[in-house]
Amino acid sequence: MTGPSTPVLLHNGLLIDGTGGEPVTDGAVLIEDGFIRWAGPSGELRLPALPAPARRIDVHGHTILPGFIDCHVHMAAPGGALSHAELAAMPASLRIFLAAPRMKLTLDAGVTTARDLGGADAGHREAVESGLLPGPRLLVAVAMLTPTGGHGDFRAATDNGENDPVMGHLADGPTECRRAVREVLRKGADCVKVAATGGVWSPTDHPDDDGFLEDEIRTITEIAAGHRGTKVAAHAQGRGGILNAVRAGVASVEHGYAIDDEAIDLMLERGTFLVPTLTTANTDPDPQKVAAWAYEKKKHWQSVARRHIPHAITRGVRVAMGTDCGIAEHGTNLRELAYLVDCGMTPMGAIRAGTSEAAELLGLAHEIGTLEAGKRADVVVARGNPLAGITALGEPANIRLVMKDGVVFKDLDGRVA
Ligand SMILES: [Zn+2]
Structure with a gap:
């Protein structure tokens, strides 16, 4: 890790700033004290914007x-x-402990902020924030709120006891829902996750089943809104639950598959944003490893997603990138960009979904998501031109440099170290 003390100037690279604006050949980004001080065409950078001792790092070809x-990971799940x-x-x-290397893999894949939608508590966020563990800046939901028998109820059919509180917080009816949401907020949730439908991997329900009803x-x-505007994310796969x-x-x-x-x-x-989690949708189930019922369900809902998601994208629904890594393999996060392009997005649109649009959904657009003066210095340097080949970003070896708050966490070419 390299500290944020010396100003760093990345220059001579293709600059894609996340706003969706024209890419800049020979772009430059000036980083100082953990923030972006300046970004734009190298030729327009003038003193005194550039501090004398700045380290100039040539990123030609990148x-x-x-x-x-x-916007959708589970650090507590194995992938x-x-x-x-x-x-x-x-x-x-x-x-x-098992979450620690997963957080590192995610950061190395080029993800500097992640929203954990169930399984990771506030301690995960604080471990990263304090510098104890390398990982993306985390927003956590703590546990998914779920009705009895819903997507987050993982008790066996014969079990009448408590649900595992890490997997799902049970609540039925508006009164219990009030208490449940206050409970996860009390535990430090940055966002709230609800099960609006059943799911593919839950044994006793189905994606077409309703989860919580609209009043719940x-x-x-x-x-949640009354707690500093905390936002709610709904696991919703079938049509009725999406509408609710x-x-x-x-x-x-x-997901939003139907x-x-x-x-x-x-x-x-x-x-309302759609987070289609195509990385997970497109991961083929292994018939050797999963139960027959899960295999059938997964194959069916894969085909539903492939029919419906491209239509939503064509119609211009706001999309933020989310992968469900934890269900999909950790560290494969940026494969999502190519899947979004397969569904009809432009490469630039997919990059926006993974940067400025995702920042909007998280309520952090004033801090992250674009390379603009005043934003946190969360910066990735990737090999090649993703507008000419978006799939390259999905391969962590092509992510050569990762910086978060101006601190270098990955530097494969030893440019900064
Ligand atoms: Zn999930």
């Missing part, structure tokens, strides 16, 4: 981008086939 933002029974049997401390979700969004969640005022529909025109109209009207 692209300078904002640090990426993944790949998820066995809830195994997770439930694991000592809590081991679950937390509305109660949750109202309480959007009508109840959530900030984002997560999104249709009625939901799209409402989302456009309200500015």
Whole structure:
């Protein structure tokens, strides 16, 4: 790690600043005290903007981008086939230790901010914030709020006891929902996650099943909004649950696989984001590793997503990048960009979804998501030109330099170290 003391000038690279504006060949970014002081064409940089002792780092042949933002991860989950029974049997401390290398992998993939939608508590955020662990800046939901038998209820059919509180916080009816949302806020949640439908991996429900009903979700969004505007993200895959969640005022529909025109109209009207988690949707289930029922469900919902998500993108629903890494393999986060392009986005649109649009969804657009003067110095230097080949960003070896708050966490070419 290199501290933020010496000003650094990255120059001679292709600059894509995250705003969606024209890329700049021979772009430059000046970083000082953890913030971006200046960004633009190298030729326009004039003293006294450039402090005399600044270290000049030539990044020819590379692209300078904002640090990426993944709006949907689970650091507590292993990536790949998820066995809830195994997770439930694991000592809590081991679950937390296992999250540390996953956070590092995520940062190395070019993700400098991540929203954890269930499983990671405020301690994960604080461990990163304090410098104890390298990782992306975290926003945590602590646990998913779920109705009995819903997507976050992982008890076996014969079990009448407590649900694992890390996996899902049970609540039924508006009164219990009030208490549940206050409970996760008390534990330091930055955002709230609700189960608006069943899911692919939960054994006793289905993506077409409703989770919380509209009145339950509305109660949750109202309480959350009253806590400094905390936003609610809804796990919503089937059509009915997507509509319930959007009508109840959530900030984002997560997955949204069966999104249709009625939901799209409402989302456009309200500015609701879609986080399509295509990395997970496109991960083929391994028939050797997953149960037959899970295999069938997964294949079916993959095809639903492939039919519906491109239509939502074509119609201009706001999209923020999220992967569900933890269900998908950790560190593969930026593969999502190519999947978004496959669904009809331009490469520049996909980059915006992973930077400025994601920052908007997280309520952090004033701090991160673009390379503009005054923003935090979250910067990625990637090999090649992603506008000519977006898939390259999905390969962590092409992410040569990662800086967060001006501190260098990855520097494969030894440019700064
Ligand atoms: Zn998830």
